[in-house]
Amino acid sequence: MNPFKNVYNEWVKIAAKPRSYLGVGAITVLVAVIVFALKADGLSFISFVTASFEQTLTFGGNVLNGNLVAFIVLQMLVIHVPLLVALITGDLISGESAMGTLRLLLTHPISRHQVLASKYMAGAMYTAFIVVWLGILAIGLGRGLFGTGDLMVLNSDGLVIIPESDITWRYVGAFAVAFLALNTVATLSIALSCFSDNSVGPIVATMSIIILFTIIGTLDVSIFDSIRPFLFTTHMASWRSFFEDPFPMDEISNSVWVLMIHHVIFWAISFFYFHRKDITT
Amino acid sequence: MSTVVSVSHLQKKFGSFQALQDVNFQVHAGDVFGFLGPNGAGKSTAMRCMLGLIHADHGDIRLFEQSLTTNKVGILGRIGNIIEKPDFYKYLSAEANLKIFARMASQPITTTTIHEILDFVGLLDRRKDKVKGFSHGMRQRLGIAQTLLADPDLIVLDEPTTGLDPQGIIDVRKLILRLKEEKGKTIILSSHQLQEVEMIANRMVIINHGHTVIEGEVATLLNAQDCTVKMSTDNNPKAQDLLQTRFAISSVQQENQDIIQFSVKKEKIPMIIEVCVQESIGIFEVESKKQLENYFIQMIQNESI
Secondary structure, three states, X not given: OOHHHHHHHHHHHHHHOOOHHHHHHHHHHHHHHHHHHHHHHHHHHHHHHHHHHOOOOOOOOOOOOHHHHHHHHHHHHOXXXXXXHHHHHOOOOHHHHHHOHHHHHOOOOOOHHHHHHHHHHHHHHHHHHHHHHHHHHHHHHHHHHHOOOOEEEEEOOEEEEEOHHHOHHHHHHHHHHHHHHHHHHHHHHHHHHXXXXXXXXXXXXXXXXXXXXXXXXXXXXXXXXXXXXXXXXXXXXXXXXXXXXXXXXXXXXXXXXXXXXXXXXXXXHHHHHHHHOOOOO | OOEEEEEEEEEEEEOOEEEEEEEEEEEEOOOEEEEEOOOOOOHHHHHHHHOOOOOOOEEEEEEOOEEOOOOHHHHHXXXXXXXXXXXXXXXXXXXXXXXXXXXXXXXXXXXXXXXXXXXXXXXXXXXXXXXXXXXXXXXXXXXXXXXXXXXOOEEEEEOOOOOOOHXXXXXXXXXXXXXXXXXOOEEEEEOOOHHHHHHHOOEEEEEEOOEEEEEEEHHXXXXXXXXXXXXXXXXXXXXXXXXXXXXXXXXXXXXXXOEEEEEEOHHHHHHHHHHHHHOOOOEEEEEEEOOHHHHHHHHHHHHHX
């Protein structure tokens, strides 16, 4: 049995579902809206940032360039993309269960582990596709409409200016970490999908967990201090670390580890449960 | 004759509900095996256990003389099935659905084979249509096509005619008969249509309350059963009295004004007719039948006592 055939099967199913295009369409529309809004009135938007530094710094050249626009787009959208990912991945097992096709799938000569592994692979590929599409739109549209230039980023430590020649690898790294974070959401939703026989439950549960963890992560209460570093939601915005100077290698490595450990935990739970699950639908 | 399926002492509990208590049966190569039982008897659970969808708590399931526990994937490669209803990916065409399952088969399945199978079930012209537009009967036929994809040695059909109109039932019945006669498949057929099982199956098992009530050859089991006799005479009250007093038949009923009905051993029927004639009772018509339906009801009732 060729495992790629199973992954291909999953891709055929994802590609045939209208809801799969909802995420791609939503990202396209949102990026277009943000980019054109910045084109229309971007200077006043960034003046909120630059105004506080104008007495000490002089800004020259093309500040509102494609690199900054891409950064703004990413910052605005990466928070919302998990919903679009969960919409598809949360349905991969439970949707088949609800449709009745899971019993057909599992009575073919393929092990349950292979079925689940192909779902995970397909989910990761869909997530990668969404991230790449977001990147192409944000950077492509941004650079196409605003040109290139140095990237000015305001973070908690202050204003960081990254030279144009130093930006591309940072975007590649940022998208890779963003993919890892989004794939953690995909893995969580697939794991939850194993426990459900309807497609809505895992999607809602995934979003509820993200909201709960985000609240725990942002609440400035000491009781949560010990668990906050271990929540995957704390590391969802780690892609931003690629635009810091000096480059926080330890911080990024830590985030990658936490996200990977979440992957392993969600995989282990789902493989353990799905292997033993009685298919009664 | 080789044993294709051997199920022994199968038990399954869902929470506090004992779905299967002690299910035993054997299916031989070439059998069309009727799988009967009232609703909630445990038929679907037993079938799902047999296909590895539900994990049995106790018992042994062997298919093709191999344990399902140790060689599930290899065994499943030799089985085609429809469990309960044929559900497919509605947003894909009939052909695309079959291609998905063909890619999962143990051996390569060509598009030509898929077309031949679609032709066999009468769906070749509709192969490009999405399944969401299919009637229940068409889905049922597509389900049978799906079972045939990998040219399986065993076909498991759970309620294949449920929800079909009379023409659909006839079509599916013909398909099953063709599978038996033209392709020589071993078939397990669960159905509420007892007449259907009676027409198609050569062996059967009856399950009730999660355990096997009886298993054997359909013809042998029915022969051991009393016939249901319908008799029309010119003096039904006298005939009824005669049957009760002379032949000790307690099951005599007046079906309507003209016909009385009773159950009796087949061998006694000539004697009954002879005695009626001697007693000057004019007999217009005698009809005797051995029906699986009666046998089934009798078995289930005996179980309940």
